[in-house]
Amino acid sequence: MTRKRLLLGTGIAVVALAAIVVYVCFNPSTSGLFPRCLILSLTGYKCPGCGSQRFIHAMLNGDVRQALSYNIFLAGAIPVIVLYLLNDYTRLLPSWADKVLKHPVTIAALGLLTIAWWVLRNIYNW
Amino acid sequence: MRQYWINYNGKQDGPMSLEQIAQMGVDETAYVWHSGLPDWVRITEVTELNEMLQQARYASQQAQEQAPEMPQQAQEQAPEMPQQTQEQAPEMPQQVQEQAPEMPQQAQEQAPEMPQQAQEQAPEMPQVVYTAQGPVFPAQHPMPEEAPKCPPTNLVWAIITTLLCCTPAGIVGIVFAFMTKKHYREGNYEKAQKMSDYGAWAIIFAIILGLITMPISCAFQGIQSMQDLPF
Numbered sequence: 001m002t003r004k005r006l007l008l009g010t011g012i013a014v015v016a017l018a019a020i021v022v023y024v025c026f027n028p029s030t031s032g033l034f035p036r037c038l039i040l041s042l043t044g045y046k047c048p049g050c051g052s053q054r055f056i057h058a059m060l061n062g063d064v065r066q067a068l069s070y071n072i073f074l075a076g077a078i079p080v081i082v083l084y085l086l087n088d089y090t091r092l093l094p095s096w097a098d099k100v101l102k103h104p105v106t107i108a109a110l111g112l113l114t115i116a117w118w119v120l121r122n123i124y125n126w
Numbered sequence: 127m128r129q130y131w132i133n134y135n136g137k138q139d140g141p142m143s144l145e146q147i148a149q150m151g152v153d154e155t156a157y158v159w160h161s162g163l164p165d166w167v168r169i170t171e172v173t174e175l176n177e178m179l180q181q182a183r184y185a186s187q188q189a190q191e192q193a194p195e196m197p198q199q200a201q202e203q204a205p206e207m208p209q210q211t212q213e214q215a216p217e218m219p220q221q222v223q224e225q226a227p228e229m230p231q232q233a234q235e236q237a238p239e240m241p242q243q244a245q246e247q248a249p250e251m252p253q254v255v256y257t258a259q260g261p262v263f264p265a266q267h268p269m270p271e272e273a274p275k276c277p278p279t280n281l282v283w284a285i286i287t288t289l290l291c292c293t294p295a296g297i298v299g300i301v302f303a304f305m306t307k308k309h310y311r312e313g314n315y316e317k318a319q320k321m322s323d324y325g326a327w328a329i330i331f332a333i334i335l336g337l338i339t340m341p342i343s344c345a346f347q348g349i350q351s352m353q354d355l356p357f
Binding site: 038080 | 276279281282285286288289290291292293297300301303304307308311335336339340341343344346347348350
């Protein structure tokens with residue numbers, strides 16, 4: 001069990017490191033290496049995650065303002081995702097965190113926020 | 127004859143004979159206790175009850191014909207609770223109490239009482255069979271949860287797929303996560319499990335779609351960027 005976990009952890013760390021190196025070195029806006037958003041390609045409308053790759057590239061190169069201009073929603077979403085992952089896969093968070101994070105109200109709020117961001121960014125071209 | 131206490135669908139009953147349990151038509155989710163056991167165990171871990179379950183499955187129709195009436199006698203036999211067994215009575219963890227507020231206080235009081243008679247029989251209990259089938263439970267092993275654990279909401283993965291792979295499927299995943307929790311809180315465990323499964327499928331669909339389209343998208347991008355080149 002612990003060995004399996006160690007292997008899994010190492011695997012995730014290696015992949016994450018490789019991804020970070022790729023995103024530091026290559027610019028998604030100019031390079032042809034990166035996948036384009038399926039929704040943007042098909043419909044011409046941005047999805048809630050559009051700009052994530054450019055966001056990560058800019059962030060890793062220290063250009064926070066540029067990163068936020070690509071996808072400001074991601075700046076809030078990443079800490080939330082990290083919180084959920086910590087809650088689901090580690091025991092670092094207190095037990096009440098699970099109740100708050102998995103409360104129907106929280107889930108509904110997250111869903112509605114995402115949809116609101118999706119609509120608004122296409123109206124105002126954020 | 128050995129008597130059993132049973133905990134099924136959040137309800138506790140006992141003492142009962144093997145035949146009475148057979149007539150109840152319980153499934154593998156039930157927990158049982160009989161004197162000699164340090165704590166509640168899954169019904170499948172008690173050899174004779176497990177055999178009974180298997181037989182009942184094959185002859186389920188026959189079992190249905192026998193009306194599941196409980197003889198009056200069994201209720202009258204309800205033994206008194208000696209002080210000693212109260213300590214052994216499995217305690218319910220705090221968490222479970224919060225998760226299942228509808229559980230009546232009564233149930234705790236009904237926690238298995240060991241009749242005097244059974245205490246004498248205790249040394250005869252086939253402890254060996256029990257230990258051979260599984261790990262020995264510590265004396266303070268928590269009582270089986272009244273409410274089953276909440277099925278996974280898959281919420282993180284729904285959010286991640288919303289932002290990375292496929293927004294519509296991800297949003298559907300978030301909706302299913304909400305439904306899972308909603309049904310669970312209402313005590314509708316089967317529906318919650320169903321919604322949890324649907325949510326998982328939505329996310330799997332999104333990831334597969336992403337894995338298929340990403341290389342195509344990359345190749346397409348590559349061709350386009352090559353056309354931009356001067357040669």
